[in-house]
Structure formats: structure tokens, C-alpha cells
Amino acid sequence: MNWLVVGHGALASLWAHHLHANGESVSLITREPNTASSEEDFVLETNSEQQHQRLATTPWGQLDNATLQGAQLLIMVKAWQLDAVLQQLADVLAQGHARPNAVILSHNGLGAAEALVQRHPEWPLYDLVTTQGAWRKNPRHTVHAGQGESVIGPRQTATNNACAAPPAWFTPLANALPPLNWEPDILLRRWQKLAINCAINPLASLAGSSNQVLQDSQYNADIQAICAEVAAVADVVLGQGRLIAAELEARVYAVITATANNTCSMLQDLKQGNPTEIDYLNGYIVQLGVAYGIPTPVNQRLYGAVKALQV
């Protein structure tokens, strides 16, 4: 099968390596101003073992409708980068009549590129939520730092044409980097992950510490309030009782324990002077709270504090 993986960030490289190692046809869609498609050396490091692979690369400028026809696109970029990626995709698709099999999105947070997605109900969108952990030593060298698990399912909108049962491409994707399970209710899983990131990312970032710091009882009240606010907003957006605050809290503490030594992605972004995904985490909850008249004071405080740290 033909897999087009946008960029070669940490997660994108991880999945590209595993798909290629499993015999799938993979090409990385790069933003480098190359004039031609080529093959380049990439390294995936797992448990200190280095796996070298030559992966095909295709600059956006070379991507055409023939390549997109029947392909699966894997788009694993920061939430704030998604709009630009999907606009590039829309521009290429507008030049012909190609129909990709799947446009698979994976990022932290909710609400990214919503307006653009609404303008393209014909896109076969899927969301992938993962607890795999990866980081890049350099743009060609990715470290698989934490074995996790993933779920994928069709984007739930009123008009999308994604099927509810796993499509044919699901098996090769699941075989490439297991465990990957099919999840028809992926939106619920995204909200659960949203709550985890709304709690851990800003609190650990403002503490300037690994996730372990949140085991200190001084954070209990904030974690409890964040989960209660997310659940209250979800009551309106997802339906009453779909997220239970106490269950979210238990999930947050389980992830804090499982990722105690991690520097969360938000703190990494701040340390590197990069934009964070705060607008799509606590910012998203605050925005919905305002729209529906639900108070979200703790999310609002953390949103403001992280925004103040961003350069």
C-alpha cells in the first residue's frame, strides 16, 4: 500500500520507519525546497539499537494527484501546524480528481484546522491517538523512547464518508506498530487525552519539571478542578455524562505515574523556544466554556500563565 507521511517529525518518523520495515511503500512529504523526489538515510533508535533505512522523500512541490490517488496520508504534526498542512493538501487535490483512501491525523488537543476540515466533507478523515513516545536527536535520527499503544477511528462529523468498520489499510498499519486498535468512538478517546494533556502539560511546564513533580499533593486541587471543568464542557459538547471527572482524574494520575520521568511536550517546546499547543488544550476548553457559559477558571489561569511564557 502507498503511505504518504507528512514531514519527518518524531512521531511521523517512528511510523514511517515501522511501515517501511514491514514492507509498505512509504514516502515522506517534506517541506525542504528540493526540486526532485529522492531517497535519504534515516535512523530509528530503539533500546539503544540503531536501525538505518533509506526512505523516499517527496517535496510538497512534487506531490501530484497521481501520487495521492488511493494513498493513505499520515499527518502527525503539531496542532498549530495542521491548518497549513491541510491547506497544502487541498491545493494539490484542487489540481485534479485524486481521492486519497485515508487522511489520518494525529496530534495533541482538539479544534485544529476545524474550519478547513468543515469545508472538505469529502476528505476521508481518521484520528489516531497514541501513547507511543518519540523524540528526535536530529532531523534524520529519531529515538523511540516509550512503548505505548494507539487507537484509530473515523473522524465523527455529520457528513464524513469514512466507514465505521476498519478499512483494508488498517491491518498493515496495525501490524507496523502494534498495538493499534480500531476505535469507532475515537472522539471520546480524544477528549480523554485532552483532559490528560490539559492537566499534565501546563502544570509540569510551569513547574519546569518532569511529570513526576505532579505526584506532589500541592497539585491535587488543580488537577481535580481541571478534570471537573473538562467534564463540564464535555457534558454540553459530547453529551451528558460521557466524561466523568473522577475517571479523568484517575487517568491523569495513571499517566503521571507511567510517564514520571518524561519532560512533557509543552515544556520541551518552551525550552526550545517553539510555540506550544496550549491553544488546542486549555485554550480549547476556555473557548468552549465562554461559548456555552461554563466557568473554566483553572484552565483559564493556566492558559494565561503558559501564554505569558511563550516567546
Ligand SMILES: NC(=O)C1=CN([C@@H]2O[C@H](COP(=O)(O)OP(=O)(O)OC[C@H]3O[C@@H](n4cnc5c(N)ncnc54)[C@H](OP(=O)(O)O)[C@@H]3O)[C@@H](O)[C@H]2O)C=CC1
Ligand atoms: N512525540 C511524541 O512522543 C508524541 C507526540 N504527540 C503529539 O503528536 C503531534 C506530533 O508530535 P511530534 O512528532 O513530537 O512533533 P514534531 O515537532 O517532532 O513533528 C512535527 C514535524 O512536522 C513537520 N511539519 C510541519 N508542517 C509541515 C509541512 N507543512 N510539511 C512538511 N512537514 C511539516 C515539522 O517540520 P519543521 O520542524 O520544519 O516545523 C516537524 O518536523 C503533536 O501534536 C504532539 O503533541 C502525541 C503523543 C506522543
Ligand SMILES: CC(C)(CO)C(=O)C(=O)O
Ligand atoms: C502524556 C504526556 C503528558 C506525556 O508527557 C503527553 O502527551 C505530552 O507530553 O504531550
